[in-house]
Amino acid sequence: MLETLTFWGLSGLAILASALVIGQRNPMYSVMMLIASFGALAGLYIQLDAPFVAVAQIIIYAGAIMVLFLFVVMLLNAPQEDAAEWDRTHPLRQPGIMRFGGMLAVLLVLQLTWALLRVNGIDVPVGAEGDSEALGSVRTLGRILFTEYVFAFEATSILILVAMVGAVLLARREGDR
Amino acid sequence: MIPLSHYLVVSAVLFAIGTAGVFLRRNLITILLSIEIMLNAVNLSFIAFGRQQGNFDGQIIVFFVMTVAAAEAAVGLAIVISLYRHRESLNPDAFALLKW
Numbered sequence: 001m002l003e004t005l006t007f008w009g010l011s012g013l014a015i016l017a018s019a020l021v022i023g024q025r026n027p028m029y030s031v032m033m034l035i036a037s038f039g040a041l042a043g044l045y046i047q048l049d050a051p052f053v054a055v056a057q058i059i060i061y062a063g064a065i066m067v068l069f070l071f072v073v074m075l076l077n078a079p080q081e082d083a084a085e086w087d088r089t090h091p092l093r094q095p096g097i098m099r100f101g102g103m104l105a106v107l108l109v110l111q112l113t114w115a116l117l118r119v120n121g122i123d124v125p126v127g128a129e130g131d132s133e134a135l136g137s138v139r140t141l142g143r144i145l146f147t148e149y150v151f152a153f154e155a156t157s158i159l160i161l162v163a164m165v166g167a168v169l170l171a172r173r174e175g176d177r
Numbered sequence: 178m179i180p181l182s183h184y185l186v187v188s189a190v191l192f193a194i195g196t197a198g199v200f201l202r203r204n205l206i207t208i209l210l211s212i213e214i215m216l217n218a219v220n221l222s223f224i225a226f227g228r229q230q231g232n233f234d235g236q237i238i239v240f241f242v243m244t245v246a247a248a249e250a251a252v253g254l255a256i257v258i259s260l261y262r263h264r265e266s267l268n269p270d271a272f273a274l275l276k277w
Contacts, residue, residue, distance in 0.1 A: 003178070003179065004179065007179050007183065011183075011187040014187070014191065015187065015190055015191060015194070018191055018194045018195070018214050019194055021194075021198065021207070021210055021211070021214060022194060022197060022198035022201065022202055022207060022210075022211060022214075025204075027204060027206045027207055027210075030206070030207055030210055031206075031210065034210050034213065034214070037214070037217070038217065041217055041220070041221060044184075044187075044221060044224075045221075045224055047179075048184075048224050048225060048227075048228045049228055050224050050227075050228070050235075050236050050239075052236065053220075053224060053236050053239050053240065056240065056243060057243070060243050060247060061213075061217075061243065061246070064247065065213070065246065065247055065250045068250055068251065068254060069206065069209070069210065069250065069254065072206065072254045072257060072258060073206060075258065076206075076257075076258070076261050076267065100200070104196070104197075104200055105193050105194075105196050105197035105200060105201075106193075108192070108193045108196055109189065109190065109193040112189035112192070112193065113186075113189070116182060116185055116186060116189065122180070122181045122182045122185060123180045123181070123182055124180065124181055124229065125178030125179065125180055125181075126178065126179055126180070126181050126184065126225055126228050126229050131231075135228065135231065135232075135233070140233065141233055141236060141237070144233050144237060145237060145240070149237055152241060156241060156244045156245075159244070159245065159248055160244065160247070160248055162248075163247075163248030163249075163251050163252050164251065166251075166252050166255070167251040167252050167254070167255040168255075169255075170252065170255035170256055170258075170259050171254075171255040171258045171259060173262070
């Protein structure tokens, strides 16, 4: 019972906060709402016996990535979208294909719902298989990460290095040496 | 016990919200945020599937998705800053030319 309540509360919060991210014009509030959404998702991860991922979600996503976004919003002085100018010039707002993007999103929801309704065997309870104690073990997770997936892990470090060099190069003012 | 389908529905709704954000919003920062929403929607279904199968593969791939998302955010925001210097605008319609 408590499990069901937690699930609905957290997923409702995640969906509501995500809708608010795209539902208002101030990018600062969008970033804040996204942090709330990530917090709710971290709760869902804990419920799914993935405490390491939940903590990483808070530290990496809500901590590092969102702070980076906040820095950029403040650095650029958060220009809000100009509603009147937007309505006049936006190609998707012209008569005929008005709300085209919204329609595509609704279409995607219908398609996904259709796919989910047709697939078999997804009504099984999630926690039925496997020992939840063992699956939540960070020690085992670390061992798998550094043995079975060690190549992918090392490749990630090169990716991060390249991304760091790229970010510095791109954000550099032209003419700076 | 919550059925797997519930998690998949939540994940689908979040993904659709992210898609709608990319299509509807005309602000580069909000578009990047919508991409993060989509990545997280997929992460949720990975974790749910991994838990249902009873192994660690779901958690491992989410770990890698997070790393890639961090790299993507860093490079994407650097591009946003560099674009903003050229045009003083965050509207993607202002960047219709490949070279200026």
